[in-house]
Amino acid sequence: MEKQQNDLMNRYIYQVISQLPRDQRAEIKMELEELISDMYDARNNDTDMENILLELGDPMEFAKRYRDESKYLISPEYFDDYCWLVKIVLAAVALSAIVSFIVQLLFSENSLLTCLINLASTLFMGSICGFGIITLIFAFLQHQHIKVEFLKKWKLDQLMSTNGDFDVQTWKPEYLPKVPDKKALINRGDSIAGIIFTIIFAIVIILLPSIERLGIMTKNGVKVISPINIEVWNIILPMILISFVIGIAYEIVKLITGRYNVRVMIMCIITGIFQIIITFILLKMIPFFNPDFITFLETEIGATLNSNFDFISWWNSDFIINFLLFFGIMVELIEMGVTIYKTWKYGLDSRG
């Protein structure tokens, strides 16, 4: 079989097996290779691979028959990733609940009982929320996938009825996208690590206000102060949570798509811009930190720095905030830059 024929066959098979559960993919791939090469041989090598694939029909339909045509909330294509993610999210929630528990125990005035109750409620609520958000995101993506397929079919059905021609092929082998380059694939480990850290941060930050006082050693003894501006907490908290959900949703889209393409790149840019805006608002426009705390940092640590490093006083509250802002923006820009580069290099020729 020629290389081009072989490539077309591989594209077809790839489309079929990507719709099927992971544990069946290797075997069905072999079955399909056996079948297609048998069909090729039976025609004495004088047909195009295209004709054979046309005979086999739309790979989505083929995959449906393997799957028993059931309807899924979350189809096998995504289900393995979904299970994996749910486990990781739950583990992250547990871990961060425990960390917060310890932090509360050490730094806040809450009794052991209160801390334990907080731990239990965080575990419970966090797990349910995490599970719910992941499920909703996957179910939504599944629905969008189906909608796209349905739309494709519907448009062609319309076409058929106006033409009055009932032999119109609704699917052609030339529609098959390339099998993705290994380098175009997104590293799952990165995405998963990203999600774990985001969740840990989220839970810790939610519990931050309960750190009523932070005891810090200074030259004059232990000074007790609360770091966050509690008064605007009910504005800050939703914004932070939105930022986290955006981040997680983006990571999930990356995981599901599995490779860099135009869609991923656009999502990256959109979420990156959102994150930058939110960070900007949080740090600059609403006083995030307790003003007393900032002054405290200014004076105490500034004094220490001055005495040890002879710095001029560029260490002030503005500097701290700008530094955090700069750091946040840099992280987003780096992420966007890397994604754009990878998409441009590997992702453009496979149809997203």
Add this chain to the structure above:
Amino acid sequence: MGDEKDLVSGLILELRRGTLILSVLSLLKNPRYGYSLVQALEEKGVSIDPNTLYPLLRRLEKQGLLQSEWEMGESKPRKYYHRTEFGNTVYSQLKEQWLMMSENLNQLLMEES
């Protein structure tokens, strides 16, 4: 006009569908691989698409009626299916049912015409 054509071919498909499993089981006393089964069925006048047959074979195996083995020899790996003991039992029961049903149906059709 086209609608009628569609309806008739749909109904014929229904007729065929009901007997497909029996046809497939009947040819699998000895091990065969997928495409040879497609060709054998064609010869006997039972036309079937590979994209129907292959998933069907998997399903029958899952239900315990068939067993498969991959043969790695020759030029390429081949998957051979054959009936299990359970498959044999089910097959003979189905066959019995079919002979009974078709006798009754033939009777009905002869009386009607």
